[in-house]
Amino acid sequence: MTTDDARVLVAFTRFGxxxxxxxxxxxxxxxxxxxxxxTAPDGARTDDxxxxxxxxxxxxxxxxxxxxxLERERLSGENLAKNxxxxxxxxxxxxxxxxxSPGVEGASSMEGMAGGATTGRVEAGGAAMPAAKxxxxxxxxxxxxxxxxxxxLGAQVGYLxxxxxxxxxxxxxxxxxxxxTHAAAGCFERxxxxxxxxxxxxxxxxxxxxxxxxxxxxxxxxxVGPDSKAGRNRNRGLNENLAREILELHTMGVGSGxxxxxxTELARILTGWTIVGREGRxxxxxxxxxxxxxxxPGSAKVLGRVYDQLGLAQGEAALADIARQGAVADHVAQxxxxxxxxxxxxxxxxxxxxxxxxxxxxxxxALARALIDDDEAxxxxxxxxxxxxxxxxxxxxxxxxxxxxxxxxxxALNLLGMPLWKPSGPNGxxxxxxxxxxxxxxxxxxxxxxxxxxxxxxxxxxxxxxDEILGSSASAPTREAVMRAESREQAAALLLMSPEFxxx
Amino acid sequence: xxxxxxPSLSRRRLLSAGGALFGWAYLPAFARAADRRDPRxxxxxxxxxxxxxxxxxxxxxxDYAALHGDLALxxxxxxxxxxxxxxxxxxxxxxxxxxxxxxxQALAIHACATNYRERSHFDGQDVLESGMPGPGHVESGxxxxxxxxxxxxxxxxxxxxxxxxxxxxxxxxxxxxxxxxPSGLPAASDDLNARLLxxxxxxxxxxxxxxxxxxxxxxxxARQGMDGLKPGGDIALAMQKAAExxxxxxxxxxxxxxxxxxxDGWDTHANEGGAxxxxxxxxxxxxxxxxxxxxxxxxxxxxxxxIAITEFGRTVRINGTVGTDHGVGxxxxxxxxxxxxxxxxxxxxxxxxxxxYEGRDLKPTTDLRAALKGVLADQFGLSPQTLAAVVxxxxxxxxxxxxxxxx
Numbered sequence: 001m002t003t004d005d006a007r008v009l010v011a012f013t014r015f016g017x018x019x020x021x022x023x024x025x026x027x028x029x030x031x032x033x034x035x036x037x038x039t040a041p042d043g044a045r046t047d048d049x050x051x052x053x054x055x056x057x058x059x060x061x062x063x064x065x066x067x068x069x070l071e072r073e074r075l076s077g078e079n080l081a082k083n084x085x086x087x088x089x090x091x092x093x094x095x096x097x098x099x100x101s102p103g104v105e106g107a108s109s110m111e112g113m114a115g116g117a118t119t120g121r122v123e124a125g126g127a128a129m130p131a132a133k134x135x136x137x138x139x140x141x142x143x144x145x146x147x148x149x150x151x152x153l154g155a156q157v158g159y160l161x162x163x164x165x166x167x168x169x170x171x172x173x174x175x176x177x178x179x180x181t182h183a184a185a186g187c188f189e190r191x192x193x194x195x196x197x198x199x200x201x202x203x204x205x206x207x208x209x210x211x212x213x214x215x216x217x218x219x220x221x222x223x224v225g226p227d228s229k230a231g232r233n234r235n236r237g238l239n240e241n242l243a244r245e246i247l248e249l250h251t252m253g254v255g256s257g258x259x260x261x262x263x264t265e266l267a268r269i270l271t272g273w274t275i276v277g278r279e280g281r282x283x284x285x286x287x288x289x290x291x292x293x294x295x296x297p298g299s300a301k302v303l304g305r306v307y308d309q310l311g312l313a314q315g316e317a318a319l320a321d322i323a324r325q326g327a328v329a330d331h332v333a334q335x336x337x338x339x340x341x342x343x344x345x346x347x348x349x350x351x352x353x354x355x356x357x358x359x360x361x362x363x364x365x366a367l368a369r370a371l372i373d374d375d376e377a378x379x380x381x382x383x384x385x386x387x388x389x390x391x392x393x394x395x396x397x398x399x400x401x402x403x404x405x406x407x408x409x410x411x412a413l414n415l416l417g418m419p420l421w422k423p424s425g426p427n428g429x430x431x432x433x434x435x436x437x438x439x440x441x442x443x444x445x446x447x448x449x450x451x452x453x454x455x456x457x458x459x460x461x462x463x464x465x466x467d468e469i470l471g472s473s474a475s476a477p478t479r480e481a482v483m484r485a486e487s488r489e490q491a492a493a494l495l496l497m498s499p500e501f502x503x504x
Numbered sequence: 505x506x507x508x509x510x511p512s513l514s515r516r517r518l519l520s521a522g523g524a525l526f527g528w529a530y531l532p533a534f535a536r537a538a539d540r541r542d543p544r545x546x547x548x549x550x551x552x553x554x555x556x557x558x559x560x561x562x563x564x565x566x567d568y569a570a571l572h573g574d575l576a577l578x579x580x581x582x583x584x585x586x587x588x589x590x591x592x593x594x595x596x597x598x599x600x601x602x603x604x605x606x607x608x609q610a611l612a613i614h615a616c617a618t619n620y621r622e623r624s625h626f627d628g629q630d631v632l633e634s635g636m637p638g639p640g641h642v643e644s645g646x647x648x649x650x651x652x653x654x655x656x657x658x659x660x661x662x663x664x665x666x667x668x669x670x671x672x673x674x675x676x677x678x679x680x681x682x683x684x685x686p687s688g689l690p691a692a693s694d695d696l697n698a699r700l701l702x703x704x705x706x707x708x709x710x711x712x713x714x715x716x717x718x719x720x721x722x723x724x725x726a727r728q729g730m731d732g733l734k735p736g737g738d739i740a741l742a743m744q745k746a747a748e749x750x751x752x753x754x755x756x757x758x759x760x761x762x763x764x765x766x767x768d769g770w771d772t773h774a775n776e777g778g779a780x781x782x783x784x785x786x787x788x789x790x791x792x793x794x795x796x797x798x799x800x801x802x803x804x805x806x807x808x809x810x811i812a813i814t815e816f817g818r819t820v821r822i823n824g825t826v827g828t829d830h831g832v833g834x835x836x837x838x839x840x841x842x843x844x845x846x847x848x849x850x851x852x853x854x855x856x857x858x859x860x861y862e863g864r865d866l867k868p869t870t871d872l873r874a875a876l877k878g879v880l881a882d883q884f885g886l887s888p889q890t891l892a893a894v895v896x897x898x899x900x901x902x903x904x905x906x907x908x909x910x911x
Contacts, residue, residue: 176769219773222825237824241773244623244830254624254639260862424551424768427626432642437710438671440683443718450696477706481699490696497700499708 005472007031010378013386013504014340015371017158018394021460024471034159034372038365044160044194046147052140054187054212055276058286060136061183062278137183141175144186145420146406152393153403163197163368164189165389166339168421169428170332171208171250173217175421180216180275185421188213201332201362202323209246209319210288212275218242218426225271225296238296243267245426251322253331262303266322268296269307269315329357332367335431340371341380343432349376382503385436387429388416390504391445395496398469399456408455412448417441446497453492462491473500543842543883544754544808545762546797547647548790549672551629552771554814555828556835557866558783559598560612560848564591567855573822575778583779588612592848597784598791601839604798608846610839611908613875615850617816617868623830625771628815633673635873635896644677647764650880650895651679665721665763667750675764680713682721682760684753724756725749740789743767747793751800767793770814774825794839806841809883809909813872819864820855833866836875842883844910849875874905882909 004027011030012019052060134142152161168189175182192211196204208214215221220242224231231237243266247258272295276283283289290312299308305321307314322328333354337345353370360366371377386394392412396403403409413420417440423429430436462482466474474482478498485491495501561577562568563585569576577585577593585593586602592614594602604610620631620639627639635646651664665682666675675681697719704712750763769786776783790812798805817834833853838845853859853867861867877891881904892900 219825219827222774224824226824231824236826239773239823239825239827240829241771248624248626254622254627260623425625425771433710434676435671437714438666438683439681439714439716439718439721440666440671441718442711442714443683443722446697446700446715450693475707477703481703485699486695490699493696494699494703498703499711502711 007378009471009473011157013382013394014377014384015157015159015162017152017155017161017390018397019469019471020397021400021468024468030157031372033157035369037155037157037160038198038368040160044164044197046151046190046194048190051143051147051190052187054184054191055284055286057137057140057183057187058180058212058275059278060140061179062285064136065179066278135179137175137179140183141186141421142406142410144190145410146403148186148189148420149393149396149406149409150403153396153401158393159368159372160197162340162390163364164194166336167197167204167364168193169423169431170335171204171214172423172426172428173213173421174423174426177217181213184211184213184216187211189421196364198365198368199363201328201357201364202320204364205250205319205323206316208250209242209270209315210273212286212288215242215273215275215288218245220270221274223267223271224294225268227298228271228296229293230291231294231296238264238267238271240264240267243270246319246322249427251331252325252327253334256325256327256331258303265300265302266318269300269302269318271296272311273315323362326358328362329354332357336367336371339431340384341377342383343434345380346376349374383433384504385433385502386504387431387436388413388418388441389420391416391502392448394501395449395452398465398496398501399452399492401452401456408451415444415448445502446493449493449496452496453489456489456492460488462488462495465492465495469495470498470500474498475500541807542804543761544801544804545879545883546750546754546808546810546840547674547762547764548793548810548812549629549633549674549764549766550770550790550812550814551625551766551768552814553625553628553816553818553830554770554834555772555776555783555818556614556833557818557820558776558778558828559595559787559837560588560614560835561585561593561595562591562614562852562855563587563593565852565855571820571855572778574826575776575783575822575828577779581779585779588848591852592850595784595787596779597788600791600795600798601837604794604839605846609841609843610794610837611843611845611847611849612835612837613849613870613872614835615833615853615866615868616836616870616872616875617833618872620816621832623816623832625815625830630673632813632815632872635876637898642673642676645672645674645764646876646895647674647762648677648679648681650884650886650891651762652677653886653890653894654884665750665753665760667746667763667765672764672766674766680717682717682724682753683714684721684725684749721753724753724759739769740785740792743789744792744796747796748800751797755801755804765793772818772827773823773829774827776822776827790837794837797840808840809842809879810837810839811876811879812837812839813876817866820860820866821864831865832861833868836872838875838879838908842909844907849905871902873899874902875908877902878905878908880904882906 008024008030011034012023015034152158155161171193173181173185173188175185188211192207193204196207218241219239223239224236226237240263244263246266247263248254252258272291274289274291274294276285276287276289278285282291292311295311299306302318307318309317333350337350337353341349352374353367356370357367392409410420418429462485466479466482478500482491482494485494557572558575558577563577563579577595579585579593583596586596586599587593588605601610618631619637620628630639630642633645634641647664664675664679665684666672667684671681671683701712701715704715746765750765753759754761754763767790772783775781794810797808797810801808813836814834817831818828819831823829851869853869857863859867873896877896880886880891880895881888886895888904891904
């Protein structure tokens with residue numbers, strides 16, 4: 001294996017989403033191809049013209065809820081639980097979802113508490129489509145998933161998309177939470193993650209914590225200052241879920257020195273960060289809003305610093321300071337190196353990434369660049385198993401499959417234990433090899449690889465498959481197994497399940 | 505990481521007919537020589553931190569109703585709690601557990617916790633599942649180390665079953681583990697699997713061990729008539745289905761004797777509900793899962809112990825969004841024919857302000873690990889020395905709780 005060949009493969013596997021036919025033969029400097037992705041003018045942004053903004057997506061959900069409520073009232077006395085009501089068609093979303101759509105302002109509801117109406121709904125989500133017409137949130141989720149898949153399949157190397165996957169999992173929301181997160185999970189990634197993957201950490205943090213999907217997912221939309229106007233009138237109060245996960249998961253990391261008091265104080269500061277309800281009294285329904293009536297008045301102290309700003313500025317100042325804590329750099333560097341290089345990356349590599357994060361004041365582009373400028377990141381052995389998303393996408397890329405139907409991909413991700421935007425908790429999906437190299441996980445990969453191979457109808461010879469997908473990394477036993485397959489289809493399945501394809 | 509159990513296994517041998525396939529993996533019938541029992545153990549992890557005070561309410565505590573507010577269970581009303589004794593009453597979503605309690609086949613341990621005293625789910629789950637003295641040890645779980653410590657020769661019991669595509673930390677480690685999850689895909693051909701096993705045996709011990717274990721579980725599942733079992737959208741039904749599948753696998757004569765399941769969703773920060781609502785729905789699922797084990801295990805139920813545990817509890821007072829935030833003390837459910845049930849084990853700390861842990865949480869007065877050690881000692885005959893040295897390191901001062909399992 002020549003060094004150049006090996007570097008091209010590492011570029012596509014460790015940093016990217018796997019080679020498509022012809023990618024390996026094209027040659028060229030692999031690092032430059034990655035840099036070209038990082039410096040592309042549109043960055044990781046997707047073409048959003050066909051997809052709704054968060055507020056539009058949530059208005060579709062509100063309208064659907066109102067319509068179902070009216071229907072229930074009309075047929076009161078009958079048990080409708082099992083009779084799904086046809087949902088409005090949101091295929092042509094943008095034109096039909098303006099604030100003036102019929103039904104949006106219809107039924108009565110609790111203003112400023114959009115999260116409250118729907119939290120606690122537990123459902124299957126993902127690809128398991130019921131026979132009835134899909135709800136607006138299901139339709140939006142599918143459109144978002146299709147856009148994400150198209151972007152992953154079309155990427156030259158895929159480093160930017162890997163960065164999106166990393167940060168989206170770091171700041172995860174789950175569609176299992178509510179129909180709000182179900183409808184807005186894709187918007188969340190497009191609006192709060194993608195614009196910042198080569199930008200500033202503090203900006204991403206700010207966008208994430210003000211996004212309706214996150215405010216609903218971690219219950220802050222309903223959190224009310226006990227001494228605020230709303231708190232006194234309605235006997236509601238604090239919910240510290242978001243504040244805790246900001247410190248524990250999003251920024252500093254567990255055990256990094258903050259206390260229970262810091263969590264509670266940050267929760268007070270973040271009261272009032274909520275979602276405009278369906279009646280639109282505080283703004284555009286479904287959009288982020290700061291509700292002064294729910295905000296805990298007075299100053300608060302987090303990590304030794306006093307915040308006495310008024311309103312939204314108090315929380316923004318606190319988040320900006322938290323983003324600068326030294327523990328954030330260490331936490332991010334460790335996770336970043338673990339995702340790309342090894343479950344236990346070398347202390348030298350994580351220290352270097354941490355220093356660059358700190359010295360650049362949280363420049364995520366500099367962090368991404370530092371990784372591909374580090375020799376260890378190119379030369380470390382392939383000890384990371386491709387996670388289910390990477391495996392499925394790399395399989396599709398290997399066979400040059402189009403994203404015509406996202407359903408089978410969503411189904412595959414469900415079966416492999418990584419349902420799209422549906423982690424089991426706010427810590428996201430595991431990033432350790434042992435989590436994915438499980439008996440059930442590997443067996444399921446074999447079944448899916450067989451299915452992909454059946455569907456690929458690839459006419460290439462096994463020899464050219466090896467050259468185009470594994471290149472010089474193909475070991476003698478793998479080459480032999482693929483060449484001796486009883487059919488092209490079986491050769492393709494063996495190739496997808498080869499150690500060279502599974503590990504990166 | 506999983507290790508290869510039988511490196512000498514040849515492809516030819518694996519390809520031979522179904523019955524022989526399992527000859528190498530299991531001894532024909534397993535019974536503890538001393539008493540002819542064939543013990544089974546199921547551990548259910550309730551991820552997200554269960555509100556013990558809404559699951560099993562200290563209705564006799566004068567401070568309970570006021571502190572737990574709208575979530576508090578009551579003796580009267582439309583959905584009265586199910587009284588277990590004069591002090592504790594069970595959430596009405598758990599009628600099966602109450603029935604088993606009456607039949608002395610279920611018990612609860614209240615005001616318990618591991619030694620973990622912070623409030624991070626993930627660290628809390630690490631401690632709960634790893635059995636190590638602190639967070640950050642994710643290489644192996646206590647249940648796996650218990651399996652590994654069983655005397656050689658008792659090999660049927662020495663394989664655990666991990667339900668779901670991701671093995672819980674509880675079962676990760678050196679002892680071989682089977683994996684199973686409901687699936688709707690046509691199975692890959694035996695020939696493809698055999699070729700891959702052959703390739704992995706040359707190239708990749710990790711993938712070899714994982715695939716081999718996955719295929720084993722599949723074979724047992726097929727023989728137990730579990731084809732076509734699919735996870736449902738209804739969370740309670742999904743829990744019941746997972747339990748049914750796991751029960752059929754551990755019920756097989758040559759199946760594993762130990763299974764671990766994880767149920768998510770217990771992190772009830774908002775709109776938790778009390779006798780009805782979100783938490784009640786989840787408790788109903790757990791109750792249905794326990795009933796499914798009882799139904800499917802049939803005659804083996806009498807030797808079965810099920811333990812449902814959670815990483816920590818929730819605040820005693822309800823928060824501003826009709827839910828509860830992370831707390832410390834909680835409870836554990838034990839059920840099964842092997843359990844010496846019909847009682848609530850609790851050194852009740854009280855709920856007056858001075859009684860609460862850090863002024864907010866139920867104070868833990870029982871170390872959950874003592875109960876876990878007790879069940880392992882009584883079900884599988886593990887010695888206190890082994891339990892303190894290997895299974896729950898640095899717990900030699902913590903005696904296994906005696907009498908949880910019928911003598």
